[in-house]
Amino acid sequence: KAGVTQTPRYLIKTRGQQVTLSCSPISGHRSVSWYQQTPGQGLQFLFEYFSETQRNKGNFPGRFSGRQFSNSRSEMNVSTLELGDSALYLCASSYRGGNTGELFFGEGSRLTVL
Amino acid sequence: TQLLEQSPQFLSIQEGENLTVYCNSSSVFSSLQWYRQEPGEGPVLLVTVVTGGEVKKLKRLTFQFGDARKDSSLHITAAQPGDTGLYLCAETNAGGTSYGKLTFGQGTILTVHP
Numbered sequence: 001k002a003g004v005t006q007t008p009r010y011l012i013k014t015r016g017q018q019v020t021l022s023c024s025p026i027s028g029h030r031s032v033s034w035y036q037q038t039p040g041q042g043l044q045f046l047f048e049y050f051s052e053t054q055r056n057k058g059n060f061p062g063r064f065s066g067r068q069f070s071n072s073r074s075e076m077n078v079s080t081l082e083l084g085d086s087a088l089y090l091c092a093s094s095y096r097g098g099n100t101g102e103l104f105f106g107e108g109s110r111l112t113v114l
Numbered sequence: 115t116q117l118l119e120q121s122p123q124f125l126s127i128q129e130g131e132n133l134t135v136y137c138n139s140s141s142v143f144s145s146l147q148w149y150r151q152e153p154g155e156g157p158v159l160l161v162t163v164v165t166g167g168e169v170k171k172l173k174r175l176t177f178q179f180g181d182a183r184k185d186s187s188l189h190i191t192a193a194q195p196g197d198t199g200l201y202l203c204a205e206t207n208a209g210g211t212s213y214g215k216l217t218f219g220q221g222t223i224l225t226v227h228p
Contacts, residue, residue: 107156
């Protein structure tokens with residue numbers, strides 16, 4: 001079956017702009033999580049959605065937001081971009097988002113902020 | 115917040131050599147997962163260990179979970195260039211409010227030279 005699809009794969013923005021990233025989970029998966037990956041901080045959890053509800057949120061400022069649609073597709077938005085937001089943003093899906101279940105990651109969206 | 119320490123950060127070896135990567139925590143893991151991430155891709159789950167003292171094998175990879183569930187190791191026998199990648203340990207937080215959230219170690223970058 002098709003894997004997790006993230007778009008766009010690469011994008012360049014300037015400080016102060018906003019960006020929206022999209023994630024289509026594996027068919028049948030209802031949980032979508034988002035992670036930020038940087039060389040300095042590694043992989044850090046942003047938030048998780050299940051059936052259109054945010055169930056869990058990491059320690060990121062309010063500029064980072066997300067949502068999930070009825071078809072389980074998810075978007076995340078970063079407003080007022082800062083240089084430090086340059087990172088690989090990874091989306092992961094799972095059937096239930098359970099704590100010992102497998103997360104299936106997409107290839108990521110690489111954001112560069114100039 | 116659970117802190118996971120991985121060592122070494124970098125490992126560069128020749129094909130055919132053996133290696134071990136470590137993942138340690140100051141607290142008890144509820145359960146632990148190992149992922150491998152190749153350049154341009156998202157992490158892929160290798161194994162989940164749950165029980166203290168557990169040993170799992172995946173072809174040339176052997177995963178151990180410490181008796182006290184505060185440490186884990188990944189041993190690769192006769193490494194091959196295809197093993198090159200970033201190896202990540204991640205704790206799957208227990209509890210009803212930890213959906214989709216993994217706490218990752220900083221990772222070990224493994225390079226296997228032909």
